Amino acid sequence: MIESDLGVKSRHTIWGEHLYELAGFQELLGENLAARLKGKDPTVQPGDLAVLRRICVRLKGQPVYDGLENLTVTVAAVAEGRVQLTAVSDNNVIQIALGLDFSAERIVFNFENDLKTNDDGSELSVRRIATVFRFLDQYIGNGKLLIYSADDSTLLGRKDAYIPMNIIPSLAHDYYSELISQCEVEAEARALRAREAGV
Numbered sequence: 191m192i193e194s195d196l197g198v199k200s201r202h203t204i205w206g207e208h209l210y211e212l213a214g215f216q217e218l219l220g221e222n223l224a225a226r227l228k229g230k231d232p233t234v235q236p237g238d239l240a241v242l243r244r245i246c247v248r249l250k251g252q253p254v255y256d257g258l259e260n261l262t263v264t265v266a267a268v269a270e271g272r273v274q275l276t277a278v279s280d281n282n283v284i285q286i287a288l289g290l291d292f293s294a295e296r297i298v299f300n301f302e303n304d305l306k307t308n309d310d311g312s313e314l315s316v317r318r319i320a321t322v323f324r325f326l327d328q329y330i331g332n333g334k335l336l337i338y339s340a341d342d343s344t345l346l347g348r349k350d351a352y353i354p355m356n357i358i359p360s361l362a363h364d365y366y367s368e369l370i371s372q373c374e375v376e377a378e379a380r381a382l383r384a385r386e387a388g389v
Contacts, residue, residue, distance in 0.1 A: 211297050214346035215290055218242070218339070227271050227292035236265035244340035245277055247286060247325075249333040250348075255325045257284045257318035260340045272298070283308055283315045284322060288337070290347070297337070297347050301329055313380040320373035327366035330354055 216224040218241055226234050242265060247258040261277035261284070268274070271293030278285045285306045289298030305326070307319045329335065335349040354362075 211295055211349060212290055212292060212347050214337075214339075214344055215242075216292075218344070218346060224292060227268075227273065230271040230293055234268050236268055239265045239268070239273060242275065245346065246338040246340050246343075247277070248336045248338065249325065249328050250336055252328050252333070255321040257321040258286070258325060261286065279318065281310065281312075281315065281318070283310060283318050297335065297349050299335060299349070301326055301352075311380075313377050313384065316373050316377045316380065320370050320377070323366045323369045323373065327363055327370075330357060330362045330366075331359055 219227075219239065223234070223238060242263045245261050245263055246254070247261065248254055257279060261279055264276045264278070266274045266276045266287075271291065273290040273292065275288045275290065276285060277288065285308070287299075287304040291298055305322065307322055309315050309319060325333075329352055332351040332353070334351050335347075336345065337347040338344065339346055
């Protein structure tokens with residue numbers, strides 16, 4: 191009644207339309223720019239979104255992942271209402287791609303293709319990579335993706351719990367647990383070599 195007569199959307203409607211996924215991004219960008227993106231305005235340019243600077247990628251209810259904190263954001267492309275972001279760690283070890291589809295009110299993230307690591311041979315590098323494996327393990331286990339502004343900790347976007355498809359979560363957990371263990375062993379070995387070398 192209220193929704194049809196007054197135009198006030200119910201919680202169920204908001205949930206069904208996923209209007210919460212990009213709510214923080216829309217507020218940050220402003221009503222006018224968000225409306226242009228929703229309308230697939232072809233004149234929107236990456237430079238119009240310069241306000242997007244640094245983000246933190248987290249999962250609800252989980253400790254922070256050091257490798258996914260304070261990532262520097264670049265707007266890679268804007269097309270058809272979709273903003274493609276690339277976020278990179280300060281040491282360039284971790285890179286994550288995120289799509290902000292304003293026309294569909296969705297965050298687009300494919301963990302298999304959109305999260306990459308680059309080991310630079312340092313102890314810190316392999317420790318950061320271990321946190322990425324921990325993120326992937328917990329994301330597959332029905333993790334709820336959260337994206338925060340690194341500047342003021344504002345929640346910019348969130349997704350519902352990930353539902354694994356064609357994945358056996360227990361096997362994925364064992365796989366990532368083994369990778370984390372390997373990273374920890376390698377980190378200790380690198381730390382030892384550095385001490386022996388007097389670094």
